[in-house]
Amino acid sequence: MNALQDVIVLGGGPAGAATAARLAITGIRVALVERPGPASVRIGESLPPAAWARVVALGAAARFLSDRHLETPGTVACWETETPAAHDYLYTPPGRGWHLDRRRFDRMLRKTAVAAGARVIRARPLDIESRSNGFWTLRVRGRDGAMERVSGRLVVDATGRSSWFARRQGMRRSRLDRxxxxxxxxxxxxxxxxxxxxxxxxxxxxxxxxxxxxxxxxxxxxxxxxxxxxxxxxxxxxxxxxxxxxxxxxxxxxxxxxxxxxxAATERLMQFAGHGWLAVGDAAFSRDPLSSGGIAGALEMASLAAESIGSWFQGSCRAAAEYASALEDQWSRYLAEQRVQYGAVDRWPTELFWLRRRGAMTSRSPAPASDRR
Ligand SMILES: Cc1cc2nc3c(=O)[nH]c(=O)nc-3n(C[C@H](O)[C@H](O)[C@H](O)COP(=O)(O)OP(=O)(O)OC[C@H]3O[C@@H](n4cnc5c(N)ncnc54)[C@H](O)[C@@H]3O)c2cc1C
CATH class of the missing domain: 3.30.70.2450 (Alpha-Beta Plaits)
Structure with missing residues (x-):
């Protein structure tokens, strides 16, 4: 059977599920392909208050709240000095953050996509069979071992740090640290x-x-x-x-x-979009957990991607370039914040970890991820 779609989204994490939801809301036919089997265990991930607006914009606020993630009133940091400094969320709307149960959170986002009209396919992509007449065809294997073909005019790579699709387009990931x-x-x-x-x-x-x-x-x-x-x-x-x-x-x-x-390395794809595809979330670039911004960033990219895909279907030939440029801005903002965060610590001026952060923060020449040990 060949499932014909407008867009194939690969990866059902926050970036993929949110992109699929946003596309489906606008009437675009979208298949969300997520690997079968239990989700990988993720512990210690939090959603700061600033991300709340993104959850609301997806129409997922009620679902999110009913999942009972653990609320938190703020953070404590022993960063510049060893004395703990408290930061209260009281004045940052909505006045609280959450420690997530990631399995529940990801499942909730996929349900939001389905409610908006997306089709979820529980399958592992095997290969890209062809691209002809403006359609990609991917072969995927379902949990019962059966093979299926999925075709779509655009592919969104939301496969996290593996960048499964982009790598098959010859895109390399470059790494700024280890x-x-x-x-x-x-x-x-x-x-x-x-x-x-x-x-x-x-x-x-x-x-x-x-x-x-x-x-x-x-x-x-x-x-x-x-x-x-x-x-x-x-x-x-x-x-x-x-x-x-x-x-x-x-x-x-x-x-x-x-x-x-x-x-937990800071890494990015050399290029965030190409002919008939774009990358969102960690597949595009992954952040240092110090930022607590991976999920919020993924949701922001999902919204940019859906906007850009909408314009593309309306005939804009600048849509992919505009998306890539918006991601370059997001990447530059992230690097600037990271520089400030690590730059605030000068307690161990001769320790390699901190020397690297302070040195790397000024030079920033990405090394191909294939150099990883
Ligand atoms: C130690 C650590 C702590 C972190 N703490 C925080 C935090 O506190 N707050 C925060 O916001 N972020 C945090 N992050 C970052 C956060 O986990 C990511 O930024 C976020 O999960 C990115 O979402 P994503 O959807 O892009 O990717 P992922 O969450 O990685 O989702 C990718 C999805 O694609 C699927 N997939 C992968 N390959 C394929 C394939 N070939 N075919 C089909 N599906 C595939 C996977 O099953 C998965 O569902 C942390 C990261 C680390 C390492």
Missing amino acids: LVALAGLVPTPATADPRLLVEAAPWGWSYCVPQPSGGLAAVCLMDADDPWRGSTLASTWRSRIGSTPHVAARAGELAPTCVRLLS
Whole structure:
């Protein structure tokens, strides 16, 4: 069977689901292709108040609130100095943020897309079979192993850091740093303080947030070539979390149920759009978690992408270029904010992690991601 669509969106995370919802609302026929199987576990992700307007704009506010993510009144940071500085959300509408259950959040966005008229296809893309008469045809394999063809005039790559489709168009991802995250879940933390806590250290930084399903996510961020390599993930996590006293105090006994290693590097595609395709969310560029801005950024890109695709269907030949230029602006804003955030720490002027951030913040020549160790 060949499902003929106007747009194929690959990837059902926040970027893909929100793009599909926005397109479907305007009457565009859209298929959202999401890999079958359980979603990968994601812990320690928060939505700051500034992102609320994006959820409202999607018409997803009621669904979001009924999912009972954990509310938080603000953040605490031991950043410029070791003394904790509190930041209250009270004066930032809507006056609160949320620690997310990512599985529920992503599922809620996909339901929003379906309610708007998108078709969700639970399948793994196998390859791009052809592009003819202005239509892409992709072969996908469903959860029962059956193969299906999906055709559409445009493809939106929302496959996260893998940039599955863009890479097959010859696009490379370039990397500005080698940041990795070691994330652990502590089942019985020592405190119930709901606020995100961030703490800088000579080797990088760590943070912790309570989880809606219980427990506390404690995460350390460091460079991939830090001399910690060689010891086990759990022992590295324990020693790093243990060396940030405020995060360690919240975690209590450092006995995590699991520890996972994730890429947290700042990376981007060399080009955000091409003939008949564009990338949204982490597939376009991925941010340092320090920004807490990945999801809000993905939702903003979804809105820009839907606008641009709408203009393209109305015959604008500048739509893709305008989209790419809006993303270049978003990327520049992100880099400027990142420079300010890391530039505020001058407690360890000779430590490699901080030297790199301060040096890299001024030179910024992207290295191809294929150089990754
Ligand atoms: C340690 C860490 C902490 C973070 N904390 C925060 C935070 O507090 N706040 C915040 O806003 N952001 C945070 N982020 C960033 C955030 O996770 C991402 O920016 C966000 O998930 C991007 O959404 P996305 O939809 O672009 O990509 P993803 O969420 O990665 O979604 C991609 C989707 O595509 C699917 N997929 C992948 N490949 C294929 C394929 N070949 N075919 C079909 N489907 C495919 C996946 O199953 C997935 O559903 C954090 C990131 C890290 C690493």
